[in-house]
Amino acid sequence: xxxxxxxxxxxxxxxxxxxxxxxxxxxxxxxxxxxxxxxxxxxxxxxxxxxxxxxxxxxxxxxxxxxxxxxxxxxxxxxxxxxxxxxxxxxxxxxxxxxxxxxxxxxxxxxxxxxxxxxxxxxxxxxxxxxxxxxxxxxxxxxxxxxxxxxxxxxxxxxxxxxxxxxxxxxxxxxxxxxxxxxxxxxxxxxxxxxxxxxxxxxxxxxxxxxxxxxxxxxxxxxxxxxxxxxxxxxxxxxxxxxxxxxxxxxxxxxxxxxxxxxxxxxxxxxxxxxxxxxxxxxxxxxxxxxxxxxxxx
DNA sequence: ATCATTTTAATCG
DNA sequence: CGATTAAAATGAT
Numbered sequence: 001x002x003x004x005x006x007x008x009x010x011x012x013x014x015x016x017x018x019x020x021x022x023x024x025x026x027x028x029x030x031x032x033x034x035x036x037x038x039x040x041x042x043x044x045x046x047x048x049x050x051x052x053x054x055x056x057x058x059x060x061x062x063x064x065x066x067x068x069x070x071x072x073x074x075x076x077x078x079x080x081x082x083x084x085x086x087x088x089x090x091x092x093x094x095x096x097x098x099x100x101x102x103x104x105x106x107x108x109x110x111x112x113x114x115x116x117x118x119x120x121x122x123x124x125x126x127x128x129x130x131x132x133x134x135x136x137x138x139x140x141x142x143x144x145x146x147x148x149x150x151x152x153x154x155x156x157x158x159x160x161x162x163x164x165x166x167x168x169x170x171x172x173x174x175x176x177x178x179x180x181x182x183x184x185x186x187x188x189x190x191x192x193x194x195x196x197x198x199x200x201x202x203x204x205x206x207x208x209x210x211x212x213x214x215x216x217x218x219x220x221x222x223x224x225x226x227x228x229x230x231x232x233x234x235x236x237x238x239x240x241x242x243x244x245x246x247x248x249x250x251x252x253x254x255x256x257x258x259x260x261x262x263x264x265x266x267x268x269x270x271x272x273x274x275x276x277x278x279x280x281x282x283x284x285x286x287x288x289x290x291x292x293x294x295x296x297x298x
Numbered sequence: 299a300t301c302a303t304t305t306t307a308a309t310c311g
Numbered sequence: 312c313g314a315t316t317a318a319a320a321t322g323a324t
Contacts, residue, residue, distance in 0.1 A: 214323060233303055237322095247303045248322045254302045255324090269303070276302025284302090 020137045023065045024286070025160065026051045028141070030058065030070075031282050031289070034077060044070050065139065066293030076292035077285055082272035085230035085288070093224055093231060093239045109227040110193065110261065111204040115150060116216045126174030133179060134186035135163060138194050139290055140260070140283055145186040145193075146170060151206030152189055154257045157279045166279075173257055174210075193261060196294050207258055214240075218252040219262050228295035230266045230288070233275075254278055260287065 033050035034042060047070065048058040062070050075081055122129070131153060133146045142163050146154030154173070158166035171179065192198045192205060209216050217240045225231055233253070234246040242248075256264045259279060265287040269275040277284035 212324080237303090242322075244304095244320085245322045247301065247320090248324085250302045251300085251323065252302095264302085267302075274302090278302075281302090 017137050020139060021142065021160070023061055024139055024141050026053055026058075026061055027065055027286060028159070028282055031077070031285050034074065035282065035285070038077075066290040068289070068293035072292070073289050076289045079272050081292075082230070082268055082274070082288075085228070085266075086232060086268060086270075086272055089229070089231040090235050090238065092226065092229055093221060093235060109196075110199045111201045112207050112223060112261065113204045114207045114209050114220070114223065117150075117208055117210045119210070119212060122174065122210050124176055126177030129174065129177045131174065131177050131179050132182040132185050133167070134181065134183035134190070135167075136183070136187060136190035138190065140286055142166075143190055143194070144170060145190050147186055147189060148208055150208045152193075152258060152261065153208045153210065155193070155259050155261055157259065157283055159280075170257070205261065207261060209262075210257065211252075211255065214248070215252045215255055218249055219256055219258075222253065222256070222262050222264060222267065225263055225266045227263075228291050230268050232268055232270045234270060236267065250275070 030047045030051040033047055037046070044055050044058060048055040051058060051061075053061065058070055062068050062073050066073070068076070129148060131146050131148055133144060133154075136143050136145060138157070140157050142158045142160070144154070144156040144158065144163070144167055145152070146156075154170050156166045156170045171177075189205075192203075209219055211219065218236060221236050221239050232246075233249045234243070236249045236253075237243050237246040240249075250267075253264045253267050254276065256262050259265070265277065265284045274281050274284050274288075
């Protein structure tokens with residue numbers, strides 16, 4: 001019988017698809033190593049060793065992964081570089097959107113149109129709603145894409161073996177919704193999200209923001225941060241006219257269900273430190289390093 | 299009571 | 312004095 005087994009995401013076939021996952025896994029190990037030993041000025045050799053590849057492979061790996069040399073990548077992870085990302089951070093938020101928008105906003109470099117949904121409208125944990133989901137390879141590990149009829153509702157990431165745990169984490173947010181696996185239905189979304197060449201204004205990505213007023217305001221602000229830039233939590237607090245709520249902003253940023261698309265990884269501490277990330281600081285570093293490589297490409 | 303913050307005060311060398 | 316911690320302040324869930 002040729003039934004489509006429901007939980008068969010573990011049978012990953014080798015191929016170009018999974019090259020992405022394998023690449024990220026090595027990158028992840030390299031980053032983890034750097035995080036631990038950055039004080040000791042690790043050599044490329046030491047990094048390669050930690051990632052279980054040769055220095056030559058490491059070089060090639062980074063070029064393929066983000067178009068960056070290992071050296072450039074390392075620099076993209078330094079505190080100095082992070083501070084550079086924060087340059088003019090406050091004004092970045094002002095400039096972006098205030099320039100002639102009418103109707104659906106042009107937000108982010110990944111053109112996104114969003115629609116807010118209060119917890120009230122999403123009554124009782126999403127009871128009666130149907131959410132389609134799928135697991136897809138991405139530059140940052142396995143991505144879990146969750147879509148409602150109105151658009152993209154959730155995006156999560158998982159390391160090898162943790163896919164189900166990550167999915168459970170997402171399910172908790174809309175506990176009473178009905179979940180239907182539909183990998184074919186979500187693969188288009190996944191492709192559009194991670195391939196910068198598909199970031200076009202004529203085909204904006206529809207996103208549904210489900211959260212409280214305050215949270216939605218914070219997430220909308222995040223969407224204004226351009227690729228390769230960053231702001232600190234207090235900048236956001238100022239932008240939403242609640243200057244003393246930087247702490248609350250941090251909490252709200254962390255609750256964003258559509259990570260990466262809503263660029264929560266571009267929010268840093270005031271000093272440039274990566275203060276936290278729901279899917280792991282390592283992944284936040286990876287995203288910033290990857291973006292550093294994408295910016296040059298164009 | 300918790301939190302992916304920030305500021306200020308206190309301490310150390 | 313500069314750098315590194317500790318404590319207090321603060322707003323939303």
